[in-house]
Amino acid sequence: MNAKILSIAVAGAAVAGACIGAAAVWAFLPRGEVQVAGQAPGPATAPKAPAWWTCSMHPQIRLPKPGLCPICHMALVPLVSHGEQEAAGPRELVVSEAARALMDIQTVPAERRFVEVSVRMVGKVDYDETRLKDITAWVGGRLDRLFVDYTGVPVRKGDHMVWMYSPELLSAQEELLAALRAVGDLKNSDVGIVRDTAEATVTAAREKLRLWGLTADQVAAVERSGKAADHVTVYAPIGGIVIHKNAQQGMYVRTGSKIYTIADLSRVWIKLDAYESDLPWLRYGQKVRFTAEALPGQTFTGTISFIDPVLTQSTRTVKLRLDADNARGRLKPGMFVRAVAEATVAADGKVMAPDLAGKWICPMHPDVVKDAPGDCDICGMPLVRAESLGYVTAAAGEADKPLVIPASAPLLTGTRAVVYVELPGRDRATFQGRQVVLGPRAGDWYVVRQGLSAGELVVTRGAFKIDSELQIQAQPSMMGPEGGAAPGGHVHQHTENR
Numbered sequence: 276m277n278a279k280i281l282s283i284a285v286a287g288a289a290v291a292g293a294c295i296g297a298a299a300v301w302a303f304l305p306r307g308e309v310q311v312a313g314q315a316p317g318p319a320t321a322p323k324a325p326a327w328w329t330c331s332m333h334p335q336i337r338l339p340k341p342g343l344c345p346i347c348h349m350a351l352v353p354l355v356s357h358g359e360q361e362a363a364g365p366r367e368l369v370v371s372e373a374a375r376a377l378m379d380i381q382t383v384p385a386e387r388r389f390v391e392v393s394v395r396m397v398g399k400v401d402y403d404e405t406r407l408k409d410i411t412a413w414v415g416g417r418l419d420r421l422f423v424d425y426t427g428v429p430v431r432k433g434d435h436m437v438w439m440y441s442p443e444l445l446s447a448q449e450e451l452l453a454a455l456r457a458v459g460d461l462k463n464s465d466v467g468i469v470r471d472t473a474e475a476t477v478t479a480a481r482e483k484l485r486l487w488g489l490t491a492d493q494v495a496a497v498e499r500s501g502k503a504a505d506h507v508t509v510y511a512p513i514g515g516i517v518i519h520k521n522a523q524q525g526m527y528v529r530t531g532s533k534i535y536t537i538a539d540l541s542r543v544w545i546k547l548d549a550y551e552s553d554l555p556w557l558r559y560g561q562k563v564r565f566t567a568e569a570l571p572g573q574t575f576t577g578t579i580s581f582i583d584p585v586l587t588q589s590t591r592t593v594k595l596r597l598d599a600d601n602a603r604g605r606l607k608p609g610m611f612v613r614a615v616a617e618a619t620v621a622a623d624g625k626v627m628a629p630d631l632a633g634k635w636i637c638p639m640h641p642d643v644v645k646d647a648p649g650d651c652d653i654c655g656m657p658l659v660r661a662e663s664l665g666y667v668t669a670a671a672g673e674a675d676k677p678l679v680i681p682a683s684a685p686l687l688t689g690t691r692a693v694v695y696v697e698l699p700g701r702d703r704a705t706f707q708g709r710q711v712v713l714g715p716r717a718g719d720w721y722v723v724r725q726g727l728s729a730g731e732l733v734v735t736r737g738a739f740k741i742d743s744e745l746q747i748q749a750q751p752s753m754m755g756p757e758g759g760a761a762p763g764g765h766v767h768q769h770t771e772n773r
């Protein structure tokens with residue numbers, strides 16, 4: 276009895292094993308093909324086998340039914356049958372509508388349009404070097420009194436600064452008085468050349484005193500009094516803040532010795548750091564908004580007046596400078612600022628600025644902008660066209676619009692960029708890999724130099740999944756431009772202690 280039961284069990288196990296083996300063979304045959312024992316392979320009359328399912332992160336995983344990846348537990352995506360894919364060309368992938376939905380593939384057309392980009396920078400407020408003035412000793416002497424005896428004092432133009440004694444100025448005044456007396460003595464002279472020489476001597480003596488720092492009123496006071504003053508007063512040439520005091524009361528100075536430095540803070544410089552990748556969107560004469568940490572809620576505007584031609588190696592940034600109005604004195608040198616430059620990107624790396632289109636601008640003073648050619652009102656330099664500084668012309672058209680795609684579309688390898696384009700007029704969704712040449716990134720967009728045409732549908736979501744399937748099929752892909760064997764994916768090794 277036991278032997279009979281045992282023989283029945285063995286027979287049942289053999290039948291079950293055969294069924295299981297057949298099921299396994301059925302599951303791993305390509306869809307549409309069935310292998311039946313005892314007859315040649317051919318088209319099946321039974322329903323098609325299910326498609327293969329794989330993981331977009333681990334392409335070495337292939338299962339005959341949907342589910343989760345046994346490695347990363349991501350949802351598996353379906354593969355097309357071999358027959359469908361053989362109809363596609365190189366670098367192309369055909370997917371069904373169900374597979375496209377599961378892969379979450381989204382496309383947008385490449386288009387020509389002006390795009391906006393914001394360049395963010397940080398920096399600080401500094402003195403305008405063109406508005407710094409030094410009060411120096413125009414003649415040697417002794418500083419008997421300093422009316423401004425500490426830094427930070429605000430002064431106005433014409434304020435008295437120094438009271439000094441100078442033997443040279445004293446002698447020059449005596450020369451003027453002697454020349455005046457000589458003119459008086461020769462007033463009734465019949466010798467015209469002698470009288471003219473005396474008058475020329477007076478003129479030269481006055482000019483000498485002027486060049487040594489005396490004002491016209493001071494010279495006139497010496498002539499009225501008829502006595503040489505042993506001390507003279509030095510006045511402020513401009514208004515501003517005394518930022519340096521280089522002399523002490525009672526010290527002797529030589530000609531050219533620096534006594535004070537005055538800074539006019541009605542206009543200031545804003546020195547900023549810009550990353551090298553942002554340089555395509557920055558132009559001389561461009562308006563920039565900035566805020567100061569010490570003045571929350573207040574926005575200021577400056578004009579780019581200088582872009583350093585040399586890159587700072589330590590920070591990989593470029594120094595640039597803004598000219599900013601500070602008539603109310605709210606901006607203090609040394610304040611930390613944050614700036615934003617808004618640029619409208621055009622073709623060929625140009626920038627749109629409606630207020631500068633067709634204008635003429637001074638290459639030294641960006642605030643001097645005119646409608647016609649001419650000379651700068653400040654420095655006298657010839658004005659140049661704004662277009663020569665990287666701006667588009669006044670008649671901007673379709674040709675000035677760059678071809679752009681979303682920043683999520685290209686797959687970047689470090690040496691090239693690949694986008695996947697949906698081919699039109701196909702019965703099933705077909706995606707083709709395309710190597711493109713990208714220009715600079717403008718915010719959420721990339722400028723396309725070569726490889727695409729306006730209107731082509733580029734994949735903005737799901738491109739990596741398409742590329743993974745092409746890698747599985749050993750076709751050219753992002754990581755394998757020449758095609759070849761499918762990558763092995765991640766290798767998970769388990770070490771057991773024996």
